[in-house]
Amino acid sequence: MKMDVTFGLTAYNAQDTILRAIDSAIACDPAYIIVCDDGSTDKTRKLLKDRAKEESRLKIEFNPENIGVAAARNRLIECCQTRFLVFLDDDDEAMPDRIEDQREAFDVASKKFGHSQILCYGARRAEGCGKVSQGLGVDGAISGEDLLLYAAVGIRRGNFHPGLMGTGTLFAPTEALRLLGGFDPALRRNEDVELVMRAGLMKFACISTPKVVLKQYHTTGIEKSASVEADMRNLILRKHFITFIRYWPLLPAAYFLQTLGLRVQSASPLAQKGLRAAAMLFVNPIDALNHIREHLKIQS
Numbered sequence: 001m002k003m004d005v006t007f008g009l010t011a012y013n014a015q016d017t018i019l020r021a022i023d024s025a026i027a028c029d030p031a032y033i034i035v036c037d038d039g040s041t042d043k044t045r046k047l048l049k050d051r052a053k054e055e056s057r058l059k060i061e062f063n064p065e066n067i068g069v070a071a072a073r074n075r076l077i078e079c080c081q082t083r084f085l086v087f088l089d090d091d092d093e094a095m096p097d098r099i100e101d102q103r104e105a106f107d108v109a110s111k112k113f114g115h116s117q118i119l120c121y122g123a124r125r126a127e128g129c130g131k132v133s134q135g136l137g138v139d140g141a142i143s144g145e146d147l148l149l150y151a152a153v154g155i156r157r158g159n160f161h162p163g164l165m166g167t168g169t170l171f172a173p174t175e176a177l178r179l180l181g182g183f184d185p186a187l188r189r190n191e192d193v194e195l196v197m198r199a200g201l202m203k204f205a206c207i208s209t210p211k212v213v214l215k216q217y218h219t220t221g222i223e224k225s226a227s228v229e230a231d232m233r234n235l236i237l238r239k240h241f242i243t244f245i246r247y248w249p250l251l252p253a254a255y256f257l258q259t260l261g262l263r264v265q266s267a268s269p270l271a272q273k274g275l276r277a278a279a280m281l282f283v284n285p286i287d288a289l290n291h292i293r294e295h296l297k298i299q300s
Helices: 018-027 044-054 069-079 098-113 144-153 174-180 191-201 226-247 251-263 269-283 285-299
Strands: 002-011 030-038 058-063 084-088 118-126 171-173 205-216
Touching (some): 002 069, 002 098, 018 030, 018 044, 018 084, 030 044, 030 069, 044 058, 069 174, 069 191, 084 098, 098 171, 144 191, 144 251, 171 174, 226 251
Parallel strands (some): 002 084, 118 205
Antiparallel strands (some): 084 171, 118 171
């Protein structure tokens, strides 16, 4: 048993998937599994209560109403009593060796930087198509200004490809998450990206194991729509506007154009790609040219 690790899951109307996710977390043999039910109205609560009677390591927190995934994850951080907290979404499945793989990557980064203010991600495999997406920091640890600018508008230095920052793959010291202030409870989407932006501001480092740490099952929901994501990005822009200006005067304009691209995504994919390319021109012309070149290859 990994006595210094807790798995943390949030659940909302996940009656068809939550037990699979919990069982996969148990198979990783952590000290505890904490599930925060975020005001479910289906059979999720009953399933959680029944499963907790069978598994002594499973602790359940119930929110009386839905407060959003960011606030629910903050409750997991508040309740965690072990050194590390590992997140898992209610519709995904953790790989059995996940803790060992991410602990190894974390230890390497911790020795390199001489501190434990490190967020460790991992690769994920999409069930159905088999596509593997690498986690943030798979090409090497990314930190500070590089981390902030990549999280904000996707700026990359050279041929560096940092990877994705989905919280479902996140392994981190509990105290580091508390030092960051947890997730912004005002956000119901992009809360994971905003957390990484603040991590960059606070000189945190992000690293990822190249190994697959979970199977990802895609589900739909109103909060996963492009319009909701655009609304959340606007909240982030207002929150960090002064910070963006400080790093590069045109950064807010680039961020806004990318958000506008989400607004037109359903109406015109071509317009969305054009806005993304225009946004890159504000901050990274080389990326913009590569973006256009790749689009022309696809069209031909």
